[in-house]
Amino acid sequence: MPVLTRLIPSPVVVDISRGAMDDLAGLLADQRISASGKLAIAISGGSGVALRAKLEPVLPHADWYAVVDGTIDSAVKLADDIKGRRYDAVVGLGGGKIIDVAKYAAARVGLPMVAVATNLSHDGICSPVSILDNDNGRGSYGVPTPIAMVIDLDVIKEAPVRFIRAGVGDVISNISAIADWELSHRLTGEAVDGLAAAMARTAGESVLRHPGGCGDDEFLTVLSEALVLSGIAMSISGDSRPSSGACHEISHAFDLLYPGRSALHGEQVGIGAAFAMHLRGATDQSALFARVLRGHGLPVLPEEIGFSVDEFVAAVEYAPQTRPGRFTILEHLNLSAAEIRDAYSDYAKTIRS
Numbered sequence: 001m002p003v004l005t006r007l008i009p010s011p012v013v014v015d016i017s018r019g020a021m022d023d024l025a026g027l028l029a030d031q032r033i034s035a036s037g038k039l040a041i042a043i044s045g046g047s048g049v050a051l052r053a054k055l056e057p058v059l060p061h062a063d064w065y066a067v068v069d070g071t072i073d074s075a076v077k078l079a080d081d082i083k084g085r086r087y088d089a090v091v092g093l094g095g096g097k098i099i100d101v102a103k104y105a106a107a108r109v110g111l112p113m114v115a116v117a118t119n120l121s122h123d124g125i126c127s128p129v130s131i132l133d134n135d136n137g138r139g140s141y142g143v144p145t146p147i148a149m150v151i152d153l154d155v156i157k158e159a160p161v162r163f164i165r166a167g168v169g170d171v172i173s174n175i176s177a178i179a180d181w182e183l184s185h186r187l188t189g190e191a192v193d194g195l196a197a198a199m200a201r202t203a204g205e206s207v208l209r210h211p212g213g214c215g216d217d218e219f220l221t222v223l224s225e226a227l228v229l230s231g232i233a234m235s236i237s238g239d240s241r242p243s244s245g246a247c248h249e250i251s252h253a254f255d256l257l258y259p260g261r262s263a264l265h266g267e268q269v270g271i272g273a274a275f276a277m278h279l280r281g282a283t284d285q286s287a288l289f290a291r292v293l294r295g296h297g298l299p300v301l302p303e304e305i306g307f308s309v310d311e312f313v314a315a316v317e318y319a320p321q322t323r324p325g326r327f328t329i330l331e332h333l334n335l336s337a338a339e340i341r342d343a344y345s346d347y348a349k350t351i352r353s
Helices: 020-030 047-058 072-082 096-109 153-158 161-188 194-208 217-237 246-257 265-279 283-295 309-322 329-333 337-352
Strands: 013-017 039-044 063-067 089-094 113-117 129-134 137-142 148-152
Touching (some): 013 020, 039 072, 063 072, 137 246, 161 265, 194 217, 194 283, 246 309, 265 337, 283 337
Parallel strands (some): 039 089
């Protein structure tokens, strides 16, 4: 009987610790990613400047590239700038936008990519997807998973706490996304990858049930691990299904209908997840989501991120159009605007009680 197995695309090293960034050069050399230190490092024009000053002495052979925004144009420009320069790897040093740009550019020129996250706002830090703004709004582009993942807890703590909170919302939404995936399996026959679902659900539950707060090293480690696991789950499934359901459709609708007004991704999907759980009749779990989100200082109602009830209803009604072909509780119920308004009224009463 042959032994059947599969290879899981994942980073060769994940370093989540205090001071992890200080040993970046040693880690890359030890893992044979870059013994020469010949790296293309993408940074932002903001916090990236201070980090460059800190790392430049220990990475003397690296070249530094400032990334102005998270657009497809910036990603293509970065790829063009580093093409043919004989680098060992591309390093994305910053938040989600910088890492997504670096992932896309590295894929375009055929180089491995190292993600060095400076905040924990969403699970894109280790995912096989780059979310980039384009002429039509925002697009998802398939890319290889980072070859190495570095998260320095000291640096994470220096970021605005709002970014950590947003990561909490994004990870917790996995639980709602898995419920949508399982619903689709029951009603449409869509295959569920059990390993990917298990990893994404475990990531969500680890944060949902953790008693710590955003200033605790232990909690930040668990949150970091959960974000990495979410990214690996998406690599296993080959798409964003393990971490993206009705919660993300609602968030994408906010982005598309109200450009320039949307809140952080994790804030929006947290609200979307709590409301989606309410829609599927899991009122106790919806209330638990709301309590945990509130406990971490996250919004649970659209008005808390600047949207009226009418705007929220419009976003939920539009949400299925953001992911054609994806089946979630929204596609299943196919609610009218009036029905969404009634459901939201019940949701708001439940979580306020």
